[in-house]
Amino acid sequence: MSDYAIGVDLGGTNLRVAAVGADGNILARTVLETEVSRGRDEVINELCDAVTQISRQLAQAAQKSSVEANGALLGIGVGVPGLIDSETGMLLESPNLPGWNDYDVQGEIERRLQTSVILENDANVAALGELWLGAGRGMDSLCLYTLGTGVGGGLILQGRIWRGWNGMAGELGHVNVEPQGHACGCGSWGCLEQYASAKAVARMAGEALAGGADTELREVTNGALDSLAVYKSAMRGDPVAKKIFERVGRSLGKALAAMINGLNLPLYVVGGGVSAGWDAFAPAMFDEVRKRSFVYAGTTGRDGQALGGRQRSTRIVRARLGGDGGLFGAARLPMMGKALAGVSPAVSSPARPL
């Protein structure tokens, strides 16, 4: 058996733990509900129990198959939603984990399990997972959008997580797509998150109904009017539902165009629950990107000559690992080592005042 690492994906509702071999195979896994309300100590207890249990499972499986002995445990990687101090492993802020602000998650797990732990932002580990085993296999840079309840993002530049100066890079859900658009929780208006998240899809459906639109969505019972219901309706040809997903696509296309123009990466990956609606939003997304990005158009044929025959197309694709991207990415962290996993820009002297 090859060496392995344990990946933990600690979300606001689920706690997923898996032992992953250096070859990318899952050796054992478990999913628990995260009972956030019981407090952080309880959640950390459950997390540590789950890791211990996974390790035991692994030892038993190795005994049964009576083939090789287990490889070495390379460490534990933990993906959490929130802002992390990558130097200390402190969780500085997490809207989804109330009461966890300024909590030394990494140190606490290390103390309990006596193993080295690497803490990382959940969108960043999902991006790393896609690079390692998903849509970005074989590439060294990509940008991931996660269209979930909100919209998150992760950047991998030359094989390493780009955390940014304060660990706040990849806030792609708050890129503006409608200058005078819908108010966002961040304090701005018209952020991508207000048009491309699951919450936004449901909100836009509600707005259409309130406006008296003629749509089969009216027959969906109110509580079930979620992004999946709207997607299914769009695929059945309902014009209102189609229009909502077109708006998802146009908004995402605008946001993507800005990053493509700025970074010129080879690959942009769209994941998260809403990405299941790919067929309904992708045509509008591609149309918008072609119009809005000089760079995208220049690498995909509109002006192919410009590259002197070097046809290296910018690609925008769906994520491949579904909900497991974060789990794989978390397990990948200890395999890469802390120093290699992520980078942040630095100052070699104190910042001067403005």
Next chain:
Amino acid sequence: MSDYAIGVDLGGTNLRVAAVGADGNILARTVLETEVSRGRDEVINELCDAVTQISRQLAQAAQKSSVEANGALLGIGVGVPGLIDSETGMLLESPNLPGWNDYDVQGEIERRLQTSVILENDANVAALGELWLGAGRGMDSLCLYTLGTGVGGGLILQGRIWRGWNGMAGELGHVNVEPQGHACGCGSWGCLEQYASAKAVARMAGEALAGGADTELREVTNGALDSLAVYKSAMRGDPVAKKIFERVGRSLGKALAAMINGLNLPLYVVGGGVSAGWDAFAPAMFDEVRKRSFVYAGTTGRDGQALGGRQRSTRIVRARLGGDGGLFGAARLPMMGKALAGVSPAVSSPARPL
């Protein structure tokens, strides 16, 4: 005398050449008009003559001062407007240098001068110059906007030029700021370039006059209605001119917010001719960035608690090197060496089709 390099800033109208010491001091310099109409061979001749002349000047100065002998020439760095293949040094495309497409600029200069040459995009070298000796001194990452006739951009990540996959990174002038805005030469509408370039300022002034606006700009003779005239008028309090520069600021703020949310760099620098109007556009720019960027606001006080006391503000400042940024950056290239100067994301396997 310390070792030195020769920097060349080859623009559509000027050819600037300087010998720059490893300590950043200019040892000799010259500026010529670029007579683009005489053809690329003639321009390359003039460029090589200017380099030879600078070298001679340097040798004479060293003799006269009779102090130390010259240091070693580390190489020649050349900044050009356009898309470059960084592996071969080919200029693939340059709207400002007609007839230069697919021209081996680097190889041609190397053949003539028998010295190693590094070719790089002009906005990229300007960004490198600002990092080395300008607004970014002591930092290792920054994003530069050049507000000139058009709007360009350059990214330095961890001390190195970020070229992107096809050398097209930093097309920051084509980030969308008005979804239904003014048509842009790139094929899109409402690009930053249509609101924050010198050409855009003059156009907006013309639009205001055509619309019958009550403004002192009406007294400016038509040919002289450039961005400087509008800036001066704004600083004298003309409401129409002030509004134009407010639009410059709002547009730039929106574009900046997207990059700040995405990359979370410590520093964003605004250069180019229009940056002389900083006093007129900066207030609106900062206002917009504070509203539009979760990350900026989070690092500059709106929600300072969020960073657990780590007050590392994102800074947006004017470029410090004026028109010399490109010259210094070009000279810096051979000092860093080709491999260190720039990086591009790569694929370790051929890209798969969609």
